[in-house]
Amino acid sequence: MADATATNTPAPGTRRQMLAEFWFYFRENRGAVYGMWFFIALVIMAILAPLLAPHDPIIQDRSALLVPPFWEDGGTTNYLLGTDAVGRDILSRLIFGARYSLFIGIVVVTISLVGGIVIGLVAGFFGGWIDMVIMRVMDVILAFPSLLLALVLVAVLGPGLTNAMIAIAIVSQPHFARLTRAAVLGEKNREYVMAARVAGAGKMRLMFRTILPNCLAPLIVQATLSFSGAILDAAALGFLGMGAQPPTPEWGTMLAEAREFILRAWWVVTLPGLAILVTVLAINLMGDGLRDALDPKLKRS
Amino acid sequence: MIKFILGRLSYLIPTFIGITIVAFGFVRILPGDPVLLMAGERGMTPEHYADMMQRLGFDRPIWQQYLEYLWKLLHGNFGDSIVTKQPVLSDFLTLFPATLELAFCAIIIAVVIGVPVGVLAALKRGSWFDQTTMTAALVGYSMPIFWWGLLLIIFFSGILGWTPVSGRISLLYYFPTPTGFMLIDSLLSGQKGAFASAASHLVLPSIVLATIPLAVIARQTRSAMLEVLGEDYVRTARAKGLSPRRVVGVHALRNAMIPVITTIGLQVGVLMAGAILTETIFSWPGIGKWMVDSISRRDYPVVQSGLLLIAGIVMIVNLVVDLLYGLINPRIRHS
């Protein structure tokens, strides 16, 4: 999906201009802008969850089991989107669920981005047998279907949200490593790197200060993809009972608990899934916009 | 060319050894003890426990177990399931056709719809068709397919009653299954209505499984097409006055197909991951569900060899795609 296309070398001192240019192209893509606004709203909702949620997401109201949303027969405005099998408010659970999904995305992307960059820089910069070994290890990880590998990893580490995040980060990290390595190989022999090298820059400095900033564009695009992918994978693990454990209001886990009601109470099944879909969609829209704005090749056509 | 193939193969060997280490290593550090699980609440005497550990070979040092495992693998022995006591390979082979049938239908749906949609969208860039289909593709790409499957079940099985809830064919039909592919076997059986029954069981799961590959292929085809249409030789061909159909059909499409084929090949891994969820939702007796069940039952040999077989298949498909790619695009061979 993400074509690893290296950006052109920036002329120094044009950061502000670059940002302006980026924003100009990003704004062109209406979907991306909508996605961004939705995402911002989601972040605000997650931060303010305790203030926005009408109920505690874990408290059970044993007198209101499987109450439908307010517009259906039997629904009440006390529970706008109805309740689940043990009488918890679905709206509140969805609002709190946003926290978990965003948290999962951030943690997974951070771990896999940092890990991938370091591994990719080392492989690309040093080359030789180090590169060989690292890339074979990445091949091994990529040979397994990601969800299957994550599933086995979680089984090893024990079910739970933290372990699910670690597992997803491990399986998504090779993409970053490969991208970084490819970009480093592309940049390594360019004049500005040579110049820095001749000027006596240390290896660390060369890797992180000179080369890395010029490989960032494809990494940013991949990071958005991984962000949405992480949310989907975590939800899938939750659905299979290996992710966040009840009563955590994580969306995938909510779906897993709701499965037995598919023919009885549509709202407990439909709403968490819709929340996942819309969130992932917004992030992917943003990702598309980012790619268009950062990828000069597409700009041209 | 031979050198190219050999080069690719030489990459595979260390990767494959890595895969065996991962499959073996992960599975052996799974917490929980299959022998204790077998006994359940009943528990077992220490002597019996030691005896079982010895019989299953779990009492030896781990490197020794690993070498033994490799040795057996070289002889085509993938071990026996602790639960069913059957050879893992034979369980795999009985269940694999079900997954293959599902994946095959899914990829056909994805290609047959995705490629034309992508081409059309590229040709009519910016039109309502382009915008609608690409939005739909992005929605599909963002879809939590386990939820999508449940929605389809609610609607088509629950409300409309059009499709069956689960399984591969109605139990009324009973015939030998020499190929393991229900669609083919039902035709071979000659029983009336059997094929229709098998097909109706297959519809929803394959739609669910096809969703993400379809979205990816449509998007990829579109961008590959756009890129090719912008290339100089296509512009030249256009300028020379070749009919647009010829330009698109012969020049552009053929070149655009190179990245698309790669994309399709890469979807195999995605399909295997999707099969885990799809099969769980539709009680489809394939290897995805088998793996999930085996993980929860701590059936070490099955998880171990199942991981290995699945990774092996993905690897081989990727190799074939790689070779195919090299064949179509000679430039790659020399890089």
Next chain:
Amino acid sequence: MKLRNTLLAASAVMAMLAGGVQAKTLVYCSEGSPEGFDPAPYTAGTTFDASSRTIYSRLVEFAPGTTNLVPGLAESWTISDDGLEYTFKLRPGVKFQTTDYFTPTRDLNADDVIFSFDRQGNKDNPFNQYVPGVSYEYYTGMGLDSMIKSIEKVDDLTVKFTLNAPNAPFLADLGMDFASIVSKEYADKLMAEGKAADFNNQPIGTGPFQFVAYQKDAVIRYKANPDYFGTKPHIDDLVFAITTDAAVRAQKLRANECQIMPYPAPADIDGLKADPNLTMMEQPGLNVAYLAYNTQVAPFDDVRVRKALNMAINKQAIIDAVFQGTGIVAKNPIPPTMWSYNDAIKDDPYDPEAAKQMLADAGVTDLHMKIWAMPVQRPYMPNARRTAELMQADLAKIGVTADIVSYEWGEYLKKSTDVNRDGAVILGWTGDNGDPDNFMNVLLSCNGIGGSNRAQWCDKDFQALLDKAAATSDVAERTKLYEQAQVIFKEQAPWLTIDHSTVFMPMSNKVTGYVMSPLGSHDFSNVDITE
């Protein structure tokens, strides 16, 4: 190849039946795949339903709907006065099933019976390891390896078991699934052909149904055994449609894709009951869930503390919240469907105030404890975590702080047996043979300490009663002894007895003659289906 022939032959049979009289087919939406078709190496009820309850029969059987023993393959039996020798007279003329993979040349005889047990207990029996790594969990688990001294053939139709010590529950053990009688002739034939592993895939028995085909994880097909020695089954074909998801099973039952199913999801029960086309049968399961204190660790070695905690926990609230009405509060360590259940016993009342006082009297203040919650669903406990949370809240009301801990299931089982274990553990038991000994002796006897006696509890009077009851074969006498034992149990309170779950069995109105087994097995030999 062979499978294919089997299928062809079987479909020919089906076609034939379909051509003549309409064949009666019962479809059972089973909850999982059988592990194999030889019942001896396995412990799962799902496997037994698909193998021993359909294909095989045993020397003695449990009468339908009860745990009373009636003659099976043995017409009659005698027990010597010292309780050491059991002599069984076999039913003459019992035929093993004829299938396209095996045709028996002789009727059932003493050799088959001896073989059925010897292969499990004798490591030198060539069939002991017919599949590498196979083990006989129930045979050793029920202690038959140490119980049986010898099995002898008196004549072709007479077998004598000699025990090392008198053991009254022995007879009930012989009604259990692992004690199914297999054909020695068939085993020998497979062994000679080098295909011993087929014994587990292509079963031959003497039961009401015979095996036709198994499509892994999807369908098992049986047909009525025409040579069955008992009452011939009313249905011609029996199909197990393997459907692991409870909601999907319910959906299939409603759509008449199957006519009977086990283990409905609690959420579906009301809906299924309301469906006019369906009938719902229910009965208490032969199980118990408990919270076992560690009676060897202070302050739980003090009976007052244990009693106080028992009185502080609102069990009815647990039943309501966790079981949603699919369970009943337990007061004894054995379920009410079991003989010798002492209904005169009064449960500890829920009384937090009195509990607080009792704790104070025992000199315990500021008690911190751990509650172990198991990580899996079991028949007797759908959600241990939620149960533990409720207990935690109840205990907080009397000033006891409880932390909930959990481990992976295998670890949990192992760690909870530790004599020095810190904390009270939630666990349970499902009965095997309907004998009270199978609950009380396994779970509460002195020699179970460090093992299946999770309370690490040893009471001399209680143990004496158990020992006496095990050595007596008179049921009336045994009943009295076990009733007394339950009184001691209640006084000493090594456990908080939590619940017995209720078992539900929804089925189509067309199904008649189904009887629920208190042992939780599913048997279709007497079932009929009306059109």
